[in-house]
Amino acid sequence: MKKIIIVGILCLVCLISSITEFATHINATNVESPYYTYTADSYGNLIKTSDAYLPGEQLNLVNDEKFVSLEHIYIDENDYLYITDSKIKTYVEQYDSLTGEVIINEQTGNPKTKIYTGKIIVLDGNLNLIGEIYDENINFPKSTFVTEDKIYIVDFTSSNILIYDKLSLLEDQEIVLLNTIGVPTHPIFQNVYDDDGEKISSGYQYHVENIAVDKRGNIYVQGIGSTNGLIMLDETGDFMTFFGGNPLRVPIIDKIKSVFLNEEQKEKMQDLREGKIYYDVPSNITIDDKGFVYTVTSSIKTNPIKKFNVSGRNYFNTDMIGTTDMNSVWVGNYNNVFSVNEQGNIFEYDTSGNLLFLFGGKDYTSRRVGLLTSPVSIAVNSKDQILVADKAGKFIQFYTPTTFTNSIHTAFKAYYDEGNYELSQQNWKYVLEYNSMFDYAHIGLGDSYMRDKEYSDAFKEFSYANDFDGMSDAFWSIRQEWMQNNLNIIFLLVVILVFSRVLYILIGKYFNNYEKEKKYISRVFSKFKLLDEVVYLFTFLKHPFNGFHEIKREKRVSVLSSTIIYIFLVAVFVLHYSYTDIIFLQRTNINVLYELLLMIIILGLFVISNYLVCTINDGEGTIKNVYNATAYSLSPILVILPIIIILSNFLTIREIVFYNFGFSLIILWCSFLMFFMIKDIHNYSVTETFKIILKSLFVMLIIGLLLYVINAMSNQVFTFIREVVEEVVNR
Amino acid sequence: MKIRKLKLMKKYQNFSIKFRDSKISQIINHPYLFLLPYVFLFSLIILLPTFISAVLSTTHFNTVQFPTFVGFKNFIDIFSIDNIFVQNAIPNTFTYALIVGTCGYIFSFFVAWLLAQVTPKVRTLYTLCIYSPSITGPVMMVVVWKVVFSGDQRGYLNYLLLQIGFIKEPIQFLQNPEILFPIVILIGLWSSAGLGFLAMLAGMLNIDKTLYEAGAIDGIKNRWQEIFYITIPSMKPQMLFGAVMAIVGAFNISGIAVALSGGITPPQYAGWMIMDHATDFGFVRYEMGYAAAITIVLFVGVFILNRISYKMFGDNT
Structure with a gap:
C-alpha cells in the first residue's frame, strides 16, 4: 500500500515539475539554462523550481585586452564595476620630464616603457571604460572597496590598504592617492625581539585580503590567518578591536579535560595540540547600508554566512542551508545575500538567511555559458544582475533575473521597505502562478495578509507552506476576534450553569435528591x-x-x-x-x-x-x-x-x-x-x-x-524455495 | 431567715424559669450567637473584600471616580486583548506552580520526614533554618540570590564558572529572559518549605509510635513501606493542608523576577506572574476593576485546583 502511495506521489511530482518546466519555457526568454534551480521548503529540503536567473553575457575583454588573473569585482552605488586583476600588465611609455618626448631605449630602438603589474579596471553601468588604476604602490591588487568618495584598494604583497580619491577618477583626472594604511602600529601586530635582535615571538598575522568600510570610515579587515576574526581599524588605520570571529572547534574531550587540568598541564596540552587546532578564518566580507557586516567562511558547512551587528551578534540562523567552500558574499538591493562556492553554485538568501535560490554548477569541459570553472567573486548591480568573476575561465559571467525572480524581489521591497502590502500581495500571487509550491511566496502572502488583518486568509497561506509559527500567530488573531465577539455569551452561560448547579445541589440536599440521583445512576450502571x-x-x-x-x-x-x-x-x-x-x-x-x-x-x-x-x-x-x-x-x-x-x-x-x-x-x-x-x-x-x-x-x-533474524532468514529461505521452484518449472 | 432565703430562691427560680421560657432568653442563648464574633469578623475581613472585588471586577474603577458597571468586559479583555497576560503571565504561573507546587510539596514532605528522625533539640534548630527562607519574603530572598547570580564577574556563580574555565565571559543571568525564569523557579523551590512543611512535621511527630511497632510485627520490611502504609495514611489531614498551601502559595507568588532583574518589568516579561500582572494594573496603573478581574480569574483557577486536591487527598465527603 505504502509503495503504491509513494509511486503515486512520485508520478504527481513528475507531472507537476514537468508543468512548471513548461511554464518556464514559455515565460522565460529563449535562453535555456544549463543548470537546475532549487529553493528550500519550510523543512529545509531542496526542491526544484523554475529558473530564477538565466545566464546572460560574458565579459572577457576590456579594450581588446584579456583578463589574466581575476581577483575581485565590486559594484558601487553609481553602478560602476571595479574589476581587480592581479597579473595583468600595463606598459606605459616614459616621457622625458623636460622635453616631453618619448624616451627611446638606445639598445632596441623601441620606446622605453615602464611595466605595472596588476590594475583595477573601472567600467560604468553600460560596460564603457571609465578608467584604470595602477601605480607603483600596487603590486598585487587583491580586492577593492568603494564608498561615496573613496576607492580602497588592497595590495596583497605589502598588506597595504591604498585609499584613492574617487572624484578625480570620475572627472577623468590623474588619480590621487589620499592615504596608505599599512600594518597597524598596535603592539599585537609587532614582532618582539630580545636585546640581541633575535625574535622571541612574532606578531599577530596581518595579511589583508578583503575589506569593508562602514559609514564612519572604520575599516573591517579580513586577512589570511586572522584567527580572531575580522580586524577592525579606525579611519586612520589604528587598531580598534577584533570582530566577528568564528568559535573554536574544540573537541568535547578537550573541554572535559580542561576542567580537571591545572594551568601547567593545560599549557603542556596546548603545546602538544599546537598546529592540530583548526581555526575557521573568514574568507570574505561585505557590509550593507545599515551597517550589518556579513562574513563567509569557506571551512564551515553548517552556517557559513554570518550577519553581524555592531556588537558582533550573528543574526543568521545556525541551521541555514549552505556548503563548504563558499568564498564570496554580497548584499543585494533588497538586503538579500548572495554567495558563490567553488563548485560554481550560486546562493541567494533572504534578509534573515533563508535560502531563496540555489543554481549554477561546475563547468568541467563543456564551456557552456552559465557554468563556472573557479568562481572567486560575486557582485550584483542595480538591475539585479548577478556578476561572477571566474578566475580560471578568465571571464565575468552575467546572470539576468527572470520575471519570476523580479516579482519576488519587488514583493520583498514592497513588504519590508515600502510597507506597501497590496503591491507585495500582487507580486506574491504572481509568483505563485509560476510555482504554486513556492513556500516563501505563501509565507510572504500570509505575512502581508496579517498586516491587512485578513487573518483567515493568512492562516490558509501559512498552512500551505507548513509554517507552523505563522499559522499559530494567525490563529491567535482569529481567536482574539472570535473571543471579542462571543466571550460575553460564554461567560454568561458559565455563570448561569454554575449557579444552577449549586442551586440544584443545595435544593437536592434539602429534599435528599442529590443522594437519590447518585444511587439511581449507580443502580442503572449495575444493571x-x-x-x-x-x-x-x-x-x-x-x-x-x-x-x-x-x-x-x-x-x-x-x-x-x-x-x-x-x-x-x-x-x-x-x-x-x-x-x-x-x-x-x-x-x-x-x-x-x-x-x-x-x-x-x-x-x-x-x-x-x-x-x-x-x-x-x-x-x-x-x-x-x-x-x-x-x-x-x-x-x-x-x-x-x-x-x-x-x-x-x-x-x-x-x-x-x-x-x-x-x-x-x-x-x-x-x-x-x-x-x-x-x-x-x-x-x-x-x-x-x-x-x-x-x-x-x-x-x-x-x-x-x-x-x-527470523525475518532475514525467512527471506533467504523464501528466495531459495522460489529459485528451486523456478528451476524445476524451467527444466 | 431560712424561709426568707428559700423564698428568695424560689423567686429566683421562678424568674429564671420565666426568663428561660421568654423570647429574650431564647434569643440571647441561641447557639448561633456564639458564632457571631467569628461570623462578624470573617465577613468583615474575608467575605466582604472578596465580594467587593467580585463586584469591582465587573466595573471600570480608577480609584477616583465612582465605578461604572461594564459587565464582562474586563474578563473578555483579559483573554482576548491582554497578550502579556495570556502569553506570559498564565503560562509562567502555570509552569511555576507545576514545578514549585509539586516538587516543593514532595521536598517539604521529605524534609519533614528526615527531621522527624532526629533528636528534638537539633530538630528545632533545623526546622528554624529550613522554615526561615519562606518567612523572609521575596525581596529578602532576592538580596541573597542576587549576589549569587550577579551579572558581572564578581557574582559567585560567574566567578566560579570563570575559575573553572567553563565560560569565557560572565553570563548576564538576571537580564537573560531564558535564564531568569529558571532562576525564579529555583528560588521558589528553595523557599517552598513553608507552612505546609511545618504542618506535615507536626502531623508526622503526632503519629502513634505503636503503629510502627504493630506494622513491624505485621511484616513491614523497610522504610518505604513504613512511609506508604503507615506515615502517609496517618497524616492525611496534614498532607491535604500541605497540598492546599503549596497550590495557593505557588499561584500567589509575585515579585521575584522583578526584584531580581530590577526595573518595573523583567526583560521580555520572563517570570511575570498573574499576581505581578494584578499588582501592575492595580497599583501602578490604578485600573482597579481590571486588577480585580485578574484576581478573580486566579481565584477560580486556584479554587478548581483545590477541589481536585481535596478529591485526591481528602476523605470522601
Whole structure:
C-alpha cells in the first residue's frame, strides 16, 4: 500500500515539475539554462523550481585586452564595476620630464616603457571604460572597496590598504592617492625581539585580503590567518578591536579535560595540540547600508554566512542551508545575500538567511555559458544582475533575473521597505502562478495578509507552506476576534450553569435528591454488567491499589471490558493524529496506521516479555490478570488525551505549556500505574519490580533481535524455495 | 431567715424559669450567637473584600471616580486583548506552580520526614533554618540570590564558572529572559518549605509510635513501606493542608523576577506572574476593576485546583 502511495506521489511530482518546466519555457526568454534551480521548503529540503536567473553575457575583454588573473569585482552605488586583476600588465611609455618626448631605449630602438603589474579596471553601468588604476604602490591588487568618495584598494604583497580619491577618477583626472594604511602600529601586530635582535615571538598575522568600510570610515579587515576574526581599524588605520570571529572547534574531550587540568598541564596540552587546532578564518566580507557586516567562511558547512551587528551578534540562523567552500558574499538591493562556492553554485538568501535560490554548477569541459570553472567573486548591480568573476575561465559571467525572480524581489521591497502590502500581495500571487509550491511566496502572502488583518486568509497561506509559527500567530488573531465577539455569551452561560448547579445541589440536599440521583445512576450502571465494568475505570483511577486487588482477586472486570478499553485507546489515538491541531503535531502526512502499529507492537512486546519474565520469577498474576490490569493502567490516556485534543484546537504555540503538561501527566500517571500494576499483580516488592522491569526490557531487546533474524532468514529461505521452484518449472 | 432565703430562691427560680421560657432568653442563648464574633469578623475581613472585588471586577474603577458597571468586559479583555497576560503571565504561573507546587510539596514532605528522625533539640534548630527562607519574603530572598547570580564577574556563580574555565565571559543571568525564569523557579523551590512543611512535621511527630511497632510485627520490611502504609495514611489531614498551601502559595507568588532583574518589568516579561500582572494594573496603573478581574480569574483557577486536591487527598465527603 505504502509503495503504491509513494509511486503515486512520485508520478504527481513528475507531472507537476514537468508543468512548471513548461511554464518556464514559455515565460522565460529563449535562453535555456544549463543548470537546475532549487529553493528550500519550510523543512529545509531542496526542491526544484523554475529558473530564477538565466545566464546572460560574458565579459572577457576590456579594450581588446584579456583578463589574466581575476581577483575581485565590486559594484558601487553609481553602478560602476571595479574589476581587480592581479597579473595583468600595463606598459606605459616614459616621457622625458623636460622635453616631453618619448624616451627611446638606445639598445632596441623601441620606446622605453615602464611595466605595472596588476590594475583595477573601472567600467560604468553600460560596460564603457571609465578608467584604470595602477601605480607603483600596487603590486598585487587583491580586492577593492568603494564608498561615496573613496576607492580602497588592497595590495596583497605589502598588506597595504591604498585609499584613492574617487572624484578625480570620475572627472577623468590623474588619480590621487589620499592615504596608505599599512600594518597597524598596535603592539599585537609587532614582532618582539630580545636585546640581541633575535625574535622571541612574532606578531599577530596581518595579511589583508578583503575589506569593508562602514559609514564612519572604520575599516573591517579580513586577512589570511586572522584567527580572531575580522580586524577592525579606525579611519586612520589604528587598531580598534577584533570582530566577528568564528568559535573554536574544540573537541568535547578537550573541554572535559580542561576542567580537571591545572594551568601547567593545560599549557603542556596546548603545546602538544599546537598546529592540530583548526581555526575557521573568514574568507570574505561585505557590509550593507545599515551597517550589518556579513562574513563567509569557506571551512564551515553548517552556517557559513554570518550577519553581524555592531556588537558582533550573528543574526543568521545556525541551521541555514549552505556548503563548504563558499568564498564570496554580497548584499543585494533588497538586503538579500548572495554567495558563490567553488563548485560554481550560486546562493541567494533572504534578509534573515533563508535560502531563496540555489543554481549554477561546475563547468568541467563543456564551456557552456552559465557554468563556472573557479568562481572567486560575486557582485550584483542595480538591475539585479548577478556578476561572477571566474578566475580560471578568465571571464565575468552575467546572470539576468527572470520575471519570476523580479516579482519576488519587488514583493520583498514592497513588504519590508515600502510597507506597501497590496503591491507585495500582487507580486506574491504572481509568483505563485509560476510555482504554486513556492513556500516563501505563501509565507510572504500570509505575512502581508496579517498586516491587512485578513487573518483567515493568512492562516490558509501559512498552512500551505507548513509554517507552523505563522499559522499559530494567525490563529491567535482569529481567536482574539472570535473571543471579542462571543466571550460575553460564554461567560454568561458559565455563570448561569454554575449557579444552577449549586442551586440544584443545595435544593437536592434539602429534599435528599442529590443522594437519590447518585444511587439511581449507580443502580442503572449495575444493571448492565459490561457498562459497569467499563465505567469502573474511573473508580480504579481514584483508588488504583484497591483496584489492582479487585481486578486480581474479585474479578471486578472481564476480558471483554478490557478489550473495549483497548479499542477505545486505539480510537483515541486515531483521533489524536487526525484532530489534534497541526500546530502542535508539527508534522504533515502522518501515517496513522504505521504509528499505531508501532505503538501497539512496542506495548505488546513489553507486556508479553514482562509476563514471560514474571512467570519464571515467582509472579502470581495470570495472563488474564495482566491483560486486564494493563488495560486499566493505561486508562489515564482515555481521560486526558481527548481533553488535549479538544484543547489543542483552541491553543496557539505560545500556550504549548498546557499541551505539554497534558502529555507529561499521561506519561507520569501511566508509568506510575504500570509500575504498581507489575508490583501488585505479581506480588513483588519495589526492588524486585525494578529488577523485573529491567529484565523485561532486556527480553524485549532479545525478542526484537530474534524477530529481525527470523525475518532475514525467512527471506533467504523464501528466495531459495522460489529459485528451486523456478528451476524445476524451467527444466 | 431560712424561709426568707428559700423564698428568695424560689423567686429566683421562678424568674429564671420565666426568663428561660421568654423570647429574650431564647434569643440571647441561641447557639448561633456564639458564632457571631467569628461570623462578624470573617465577613468583615474575608467575605466582604472578596465580594467587593467580585463586584469591582465587573466595573471600570480608577480609584477616583465612582465605578461604572461594564459587565464582562474586563474578563473578555483579559483573554482576548491582554497578550502579556495570556502569553506570559498564565503560562509562567502555570509552569511555576507545576514545578514549585509539586516538587516543593514532595521536598517539604521529605524534609519533614528526615527531621522527624532526629533528636528534638537539633530538630528545632533545623526546622528554624529550613522554615526561615519562606518567612523572609521575596525581596529578602532576592538580596541573597542576587549576589549569587550577579551579572558581572564578581557574582559567585560567574566567578566560579570563570575559575573553572567553563565560560569565557560572565553570563548576564538576571537580564537573560531564558535564564531568569529558571532562576525564579529555583528560588521558589528553595523557599517552598513553608507552612505546609511545618504542618506535615507536626502531623508526622503526632503519629502513634505503636503503629510502627504493630506494622513491624505485621511484616513491614523497610522504610518505604513504613512511609506508604503507615506515615502517609496517618497524616492525611496534614498532607491535604500541605497540598492546599503549596497550590495557593505557588499561584500567589509575585515579585521575584522583578526584584531580581530590577526595573518595573523583567526583560521580555520572563517570570511575570498573574499576581505581578494584578499588582501592575492595580497599583501602578490604578485600573482597579481590571486588577480585580485578574484576581478573580486566579481565584477560580486556584479554587478548581483545590477541589481536585481535596478529591485526591481528602476523605470522601
